[in-house]
Amino acid sequence: MTNIQFFSGEQIPVEMHKVKILQKLHLPPLDERLAAIASAGYNTFLLNNSQVFLDMLTDSGTNAMSDHQLAAMMVADDSYAGSATFTRLEETCGKIFHKDHFIPAHQGRACEHLLAQLLVRPGQLVPMNYHFTTTKAHIVRMGGVVVELPHEEALDPESTCPFKGNMDVEALRRLLEDKGAENIAFVRMEAGTNLIGGQPFSLANLEAVHHLCREFGVLLVLDASLLADNLYFIKVREEACRDMSIGEIVGRIAQSSDVIYFSARKLGCARGGGICTSEGKVAAGLKEMLPLFEGFLTYGGMSVREMEALRVGLEETLDEDMISQGPLFIAYMVEELQKRGVPVVTPPGGLGCHLDARRFLDHVPQNHYPAGALAAALYIVSGIRGMERGTMSEQRHPDGTEPLADMELLRLALPRRVFTLSQVKYAVDRIAWLYENRGLVEGLEFVEEPETLRFFLGRLAPIGDWPARLGRALQESLAYSTL
Numbered sequence: 001m002t003n004i005q006f007f008s009g010e011q012i013p014v015e016m017h018k019v020k021i022l023q024k025l026h027l028p029p030l031d032e033r034l035a036a037i038a039s040a041g042y043n044t045f046l047l048n049n050s051q052v053f054l055d056m057l058t059d060s061g062t063n064a065m066s067d068h069q070l071a072a073m074m075v076a077d078d079s080y081a082g083s084a085t086f087t088r089l090e091e092t093c094g095k096i097f098h099k100d101h102f103i104p105a106h107q108g109r110a111c112e113h114l115l116a117q118l119l120v121r122p123g124q125l126v127p128m129n130y131h132f133t134t135t136k137a138h139i140v141r142m143g144g145v146v147v148e149l150p151h152e153e154a155l156d157p158e159s160t161c162p163f164k165g166n167m168d169v170e171a172l173r174r175l176l177e178d179k180g181a182e183n184i185a186f187v188r189m190e191a192g193t194n195l196i197g198g199q200p201f202s203l204a205n206l207e208a209v210h211h212l213c214r215e216f217g218v219l220l221v222l223d224a225s226l227l228a229d230n231l232y233f234i235k236v237r238e239e240a241c242r243d244m245s246i247g248e249i250v251g252r253i254a255q256s257s258d259v260i261y262f263s264a265r266k267l268g269c270a271r272g273g274g275i276c277t278s279e280g281k282v283a284a285g286l287k288e289m290l291p292l293f294e295g296f297l298t299y300g301g302m303s304v305r306e307m308e309a310l311r312v313g314l315e316e317t318l319d320e321d322m323i324s325q326g327p328l329f330i331a332y333m334v335e336e337l338q339k340r341g342v343p344v345v346t347p348p349g350g351l352g353c354h355l356d357a358r359r360f361l362d363h364v365p366q367n368h369y370p371a372g373a374l375a376a377a378l379y380i381v382s383g384i385r386g387m388e389r390g391t392m393s394e395q396r397h398p399d400g401t402e403p404l405a406d407m408e409l410l411r412l413a414l415p416r417r418v419f420t421l422s423q424v425k426y427a428v429d430r431i432a433w434l435y436e437n438r439g440l441v442e443g444l445e446f447v448e449e450p451e452t453l454r455f456f457l458g459r460l461a462p463i464g465d466w467p468a469r470l471g472r473a474l475q476e477s478l479a480y481s482t483l
């Protein structure tokens with residue numbers, strides 16, 4: 001992927017790949033979209049994909065595979081135990097992450113389940129740069145407490161800080177000194193911090209955190225699910241790494257992590273997950289649990305075909321063209337929205353473009369879920385499906401009170417190599433229209449609210465009849481002949 005300067009002076013991200021297989025898309029008409037979002041309880045998770053035009057819900061399991069990945073799937077070695085496919089994947093993981101053990105799992109949260117069950121005792125703390133939904137749920141389930149030590153600008157939606165995913169190292173030192181290593185289950189660093197807009201950490205910050213962990217005898221666990229984007233940002237934003245190859249940067253990251261786990265639904269453009277470590281006791285503990293929760297040691301819940309695709313996908317992640325495609329498209333989308341005055345998270349991160357719903361819908365209070373309302377509204381006006389990353393994605397306290405999220409974001413994921421630039425332009429255009437008409441959008445309230453991870457299956461209702469009014473405004477807007 002290259003950002004090519006055009007004759008006009010404009011910088012345009014140009015794909016260094018071509019489309020070989022395609023899926024036909026369908027843009028349902030406005031009346032169908034209004035009916036679909038109502039029957040989905042105004043929760044974009046509950047829409048069927050057939051009702052969606054551009055699915056920007058997530059990059060999880062939706063990245064485009066390469067021809068080499070598809071070809072590798074055809075030579076997968078099907079066996080329950082001792083499959084040659086597993087041996088090949090194990091070798092590749094060893095080569096890339098420089099760890100002695102690879103423990104396969106069916107997806108990222110399965111790694112989190114195993115690690116939390118093995119390492120977290122009730123009352124122990126887990127300091128991290130920022131939490132992720134499933135990570136936190138698994139730690140809390142084991143009686144652990146998540147302590148976030150984010151960079152001072154991490155939660156500032158408008159920033160120029162290149163590494164908003166950094167951990168506050170001084171705060172970590174104070175915590176380790178105050179609480180003592182015995183009260184810390186492990187320290188967790190998340191690459192490309194998901195919930196604050198796909199923001200990276202720097203290699204220097206990871207190394208400083210690991211240094212402290214060594215000093216206090218605490219394990220550093222790296223969530224590498226969004227490592228591909230983070231690698232790109234280290235390469236282009238961190239002066240000291242400019243001349244390093246992607247493989248060398250991964251090597252340095254691995255040296256500063258005791259346990260590395262990832263969702264292969266993101267990293268490696270396949271499906272599945274895994275944990276890499278050279279900590280013998282941790283590996284032994286994980287391997288003991290694996291057959292109970294995931295599957296035998298040589299597949300861990302993954303199909304052999306997915307394991308082959310993952311092996312090739314991980315190797316391809318070391319290619320600069322491959323890892324830059326997502327961030328360059330996202331930067332383009334963020335900058336085009338900024339030109340139109342739309343509030344977005346800056347600097348552009350990985351994973352997707354994040355609309356700042358708190359500024360976008362500044363008349364909707366946080367307990368009326370502005371980011372959720374914005375997700376429903378964008379679907380109505382465009383057929384685009386995004387994901388609420390705000391108060392709806394938080395869990396109620398045991399006493400029933402509702403914590404308000406630090407940020408109210410509508411995440412528009414750009415799965416790697418899936419969308420074209422004209423589709424991104426369509427999204428920008430409809431978001432700009434919605435911003436002009438934002439006064440029409442009001443909040444949502446829960447009508448069915450699950451206790452755990454309520455954002456997945458919860459059902460909501462609009463406060464007032466704003467969806468219908470929004471639809472009428474779109475219909476009346478002369479600018480659009482296609483609704």
Ligand SMILES: *Cc1c(COP(=O)(O)O)cnc(C)c1O
Pocket residue numbers: 060107108109110132134135190194223225226263264265266272273
């Ligand atoms: C998606 C994700 C996970 C969970 O992975 P799944 O494969 O969806 O279970 C964990 N951590 C981060 C940072 C993620 O983005």
